[in-house]
Amino acid sequence: MIADILIKNASELVTARGAKGSPKTKEGMADLGIIRNGALAIDGKEIVAVGETDEVLAAIRRAGTVIDATDRIVLPGFVDCHTHVVFGGSREDEFVQKIAGRSYLEIMQGNGGIFSTVEKTREALASPRALINRAGAFLDKMLTFGTTTAEIKTGYGLSTESELGLLKIIARLKESHPVDIVPTFLGAHAFPKEYKERKADYIQLVLGMLERVKTEGLAEYCDVFVEVGAFSLSEARTILEKAKKQGLKLKLHAGEFNDIGGAELGAELGATSIDHLDYISDRGMELMAEKKTIGILLPGVPFHLMTNKYAPARKLIEAGVP
Ligand SMILES: [Zn+2]
Known part of the structure; x- marks a missing residue:
């Protein structure tokens, strides 16, 4: 066999290999699939050999190219499966409100939070190049x-043109940036102000946006924010069922501030992941384990929101949630 790149003598080669065809659960999660004195061969875009250096x-x-990794660890790149890196404006000023004791949902109801970013993002979409450059800089850092x-x-668009505009920016980043990018449509992030009563x-x-997303082939996933003050269970179901019919995979933001049954809904619809889960019922955990719905925990969120309510990670692992 021939290879373009050979990395050898790694003191530890982390493969993260796991159960075939399904995500890791329980004790399996602690097994990083480490090979000591490991080596790896790459040809083109494929790993063609992996094992102990001798083999x-x-x-x-x-x-x-031969790279000697003596005294080094070789491991796969990290996958960040939940980002909102394309946005206008900044919300540093909200830290003052948070310190003064206002909650995220209160700030959002007062036109802050998502709404202030929506306003700035809509303005910024007039010159997409600046948004692309800014998001590109975040990706560089990552x-x-x-x-x-x-x-x-x-x-952060919440109108047909601006949501599609954001997906096109994500497509441009996907073409041009070395980070591998997976696009998600989150038109159901919040009800925009102009639709507050409708x-x-x-x-x-x-x-309707979902039809355009499908025809233009702009997203791989559809996500919905299931929460008090955002989308109810039945509203989320309507959107997610349609997205599924359109061939999109599903994700949910659920249990960030309240448990209104998002975990149960996501598992029932076969979602790939449900994200946040700071609030989740035992039944929600059971269903996620049964349907192999991945739980994505985002501890940075309660940390910066200062809610002090973190997802029950150990309980989720013991319940068998992947
Ligand atoms: Zn999010």
Whole structure:
């Protein structure tokens, strides 16, 4: 066998290999699949050999670049499966309100939070280049910390044109940035102010957006924020069922501030992941374990929101949630 790149003598080679075809659960999560004195051969875009250095050296007849990783660890790039890196403006000023004791949902009801970012993002969409450059700079920074794959959500446009505009920006980043990018449509991030009294109309608008997302092939996932003050269970169901019919995979933001049954809904619909889960019922955990719905925990969120309510990680692992 020949290879373009051969990495050998790694004191530890972390493969993160796991159960075939399904995500890791329980004790399996602690098994990083480490090979001591490991080696790895890459040809083109594929890993063609992996194992102990002796084995890999015996299998590879010729290699272009040889990297000696003695006294080093070789591990896969990190995958950041929940980001909102394309946005306008900044919300540093809200820290003052948080310190003064206002909650995230109160700040949002007072036109802060998501709404202030929506306003700034809509303005910024007039010159997409600046938004692309700014998001690209965030991705550059993430890459320096080892993230090689990132999901990016929309959700700061909340109108057909601006949500599609954000997806097109994500597509441009996907073409041009070295980080592998997975696009997610989050038109159901919040009800925009102009639809505050016409929620049913906004749901119809999101269903229409989904048609465009499908025809233009702009997203791999559809996400919905299931929460008091955001989307109810039945509104989320309408959107997610339509997205599923359109061939999109599903994700949910659920249990960030309240448990209104988002985990149960996501598991029932076969969602790939449910994110946040600071509030989740035992039944929700059971269903997620049964349906192999991945729980994504975001401890940075309660930390910066100062809610002091973290997801029950150990309980989720023991329940068998992947
Ligand atoms: Zn989010």
